Amino acid sequence: MIDRPETEPTPLDDAARAGWLYYVAGLTQDQIARELGTSRQRAQRLVSRAISERLIHVRLEHRVSGCLRLEAELARRFGLKLARVAPSLGVGVDPLPSIAPTAAAEIERVLRAAEPQVIAFGTGRSLRATVEEMTSMECEQHKIVSLNGNISADGSASYYDVIFRIADRVRAPHYPMPMPVIAQSTEERELFHSLKPVQSVLRLARDADVTFVGIGQMSDDAPLLKDGFITADELRAMQALGAAGEVAGWVYDSDGHYLETSLNQRVAGVRVEVGEGRMAVAIAGGTPKLVALAAGLKGRLFNGLITDELTARALLA
């Protein structure tokens, strides 16, 4: 995206203004039209643009009692230090729009901490959507580090890459990992890992105080496959070995134990590990991810979970 010079006579600034007047000031679109000196139709279009461009963020400042019970139960059952359950929007509906704002609030809570933290982020649709929901803030004291490489097979930065987006929002020092998500070979991985700058980023990521990750399923619709990081053959091979899910490219089985596959010997990023004083929070929801989530919880691969109501209920069933 090209950012325009700031003096510009407003491209979607009008949309922002309209959205502000509509949602914050509570004006009717008719009044907004008068305010902006335009037609009612245009005002309506501006308002709806403000939504579709994700300029408007909505948060729920109330913990629904049903969700609270699920959170407590999840924490108990899976030994979680943090459990957050967003109200579901309905069966069969993508839970991301519900999870993302909830997760964003949680990340912001971490960022508001006064003492400096190292915060690591994975990649994926969930995280990307979450970051889009975050507010801008000034967090010079923290460090934001990427868990995975952020260069895809064709050399382009992945669309779902999160680190730059988040760093942009919170204006904190950030450490991308300048290498592929998955190396061609173990040797190539070692080559990357032997580079000085990479080593310090790896160290930072490994020792991060808080880590936020998405979860990938290893069924036929695996994100790793969809995004072109592995081939259909590789996927089938790992399914045969019992692959149940994947975190930051690291594949694990239905007990939540990491597999000894050729892929895992080529993943360039760091493996998520929980430890005392260190949080690893999974952000995921939806039926396709149920198996992967359940396996990861069973193996205690993370000690935090942000999901939605229906997923939570299914996990507990």
Place this chain on the structure above:
Amino acid sequence: MIDRPETEPTPLDDAARAGWLYYVAGLTQDQIARELGTSRQRAQRLVSRAISERLIHVRLEHRVSGCLRLEAELARRFGLKLARVAPSLGVGVDPLPSIAPTAAAEIERVLRAAEPQVIAFGTGRSLRATVEEMTSMECEQHKIVSLNGNISADGSASYYDVIFRIADRVRAPHYPMPMPVIAQSTEERELFHSLKPVQSVLRLARDADVTFVGIGQMSDDAPLLKDGFITADELRAMQALGAAGEVAGWVYDSDGHYLETSLNQRVAGVRVEVGEGRMAVAIAGGTPKLVALAAGLKGRLFNGLITDELTARALLA
């Protein structure tokens, strides 16, 4: 329909859920009613309750959102009918390039009105820069009138004169004021004012529907001095009398009250006054003008303000 959890939801829980479904999932209140197993009216009441109980927080994530907040605050604090804050370009940078396009848009909005308006303009760098940003348009229905005389001491038309420029751009009937900005004496002023054609222009300017003016500071770098309308001695004398700023040549103190100086008895143009149905909009920004602006706002010399972000923040501090 989803089966409800076994615990009874508190009244607020339902409101929260309804609000979530409405704003996040984007369901209609009808769908929410079905989802919750209730009537449409109840769904509507739950949604509005979620707002009135402040369970739902709406925010705007856009770089101008801060400006909108400042506008609302300025309007509230200083009783303005119009407040516009342009995003600043940075500390220490001339804010004019940011203010001018914003102000130009505002002026154009007035000009687009179908019913005939009388629009008065002051002079100065800010207005001049603003006019340069305006697009051409056909506005035969309006009248454009100058607030001040537009002949400087040496007989030349002032470079910062605005009226001809604007009239040229919008092709509207225009009324310059054929006399000096500041007369040699009160008598000379009265002489000019007694002329028939001058009187009608004065009347037009005094009763203008909308007036746009710049603000001049009265510190040592006063525009009045720089442009040779007053001498350094005169400036010092007025500073001693508490001069804080000046609008169209009329000097006022830090409470926004016009001074009874010899200069004010010689200013040839009309004094800006707000009135019901009449707007007086100040276009100004930058550190040097802060004192003058604050004073003018305090004295309610104008009921509209177009400025930049940094200035707005300083005015509110």
Place this chain on the structure above:
DNA sequence: TCAGGTCGCGAACAATTACTCATCAACCCG
């Protein structure tokens, strides 16, 4: 027990918002 008050409900209606459609101008692109 009963008058009086409050509250939530649904019906009906008014206000507001969203969508569809036809038009038009700008913009490519050969």
Place this chain on the structure above:
DNA sequence: CGGGTTGATGAGTAATTGTTCGCGACCTGA
């Protein structure tokens, strides 16, 4: 230069939302 495409616009209309009103349930104190 002409044809096709895109994108913005206002008119008109359908859908949705907000409000008012009367009703009945329920509480409460005399």
